[in-house]
Amino acid sequence: MSGRVLEVEGLVKRFGGLTATDHVTLDLKRGEIHALIGPNGAGKSTLINQLCGELPPDEGEVRIMGRDVTRLGVPERVALGLGRTFQITSLLTEMTVAENIALAVQARRGGNFRLFDRLRGRRDLWAETEALLRGSGLEARADVRVSGLSHGEKKQLELLVALAGKPAFLLLDEPMAGLGHSESQEMVQVLRRIAADVPMLLVEHDMEAVFALATRISVLVYGRIIATGSVEEIRNHPEVREAYLGQEDELC
Ligand code: ADP
């Protein structure tokens, strides 16, 4: 499978006369953080929605773990290894941190324990929940209700909930959105630690975070990928500086 968990080939999405995704080809390999950047309206969310299975493309192909999933919906893609976080929170606010994770672990396993397996099943459930919490920054907050968490803590919990599904890779849509500077720095550490095991395609506006994290960066402008490369290559790419940022100092 050549180490590629996600492959996108020649993807096209049109909204009337507008081509929001214009022959996009990209992939995600094991061990990498592939950042997708681009100005507002470039087509990042439209692309992510097609990768999740929420929006059918007009042309092209999406493969997960080598399997063609272009015509499959969200649950089938999740079953094949897709993990994601949502821009709108999916947490249960009246439940605790640990309960939210345990529910996600449970959802992955399905509820089909035979009666005599239940006790062991429950013990395994909490063991796995504790393992996810360990060293996560939320370990000491396990019994706090979500409604009592800071915004940054909620973002971290969303990641743990996604990881509870044991995904082969993660699609992250702006995990830094709304975070303060120190919370962003903390999130960078968290993402770096996770990426050692779970590769991620990261849509993010915070360029400091992107430059700190990305193994590879692709730049989307008017639905087209105009450049893919290392942090250094993208920083120094004339077309990227001009088309995407306009102001040179933003890239420094
Ligand atoms: P980004 O996430 O990079 O800001 P989007 O993917 O949200 O960009 O939008 C890309 C372009 O597609 C924009 O011009 C937007 O107005 C248009 N667009 C997005 N969704 C729809 C839709 N459902 N119908 C019509 N146009 C859309």
Ligand code: MG
């Ligand atoms: Mg968007």
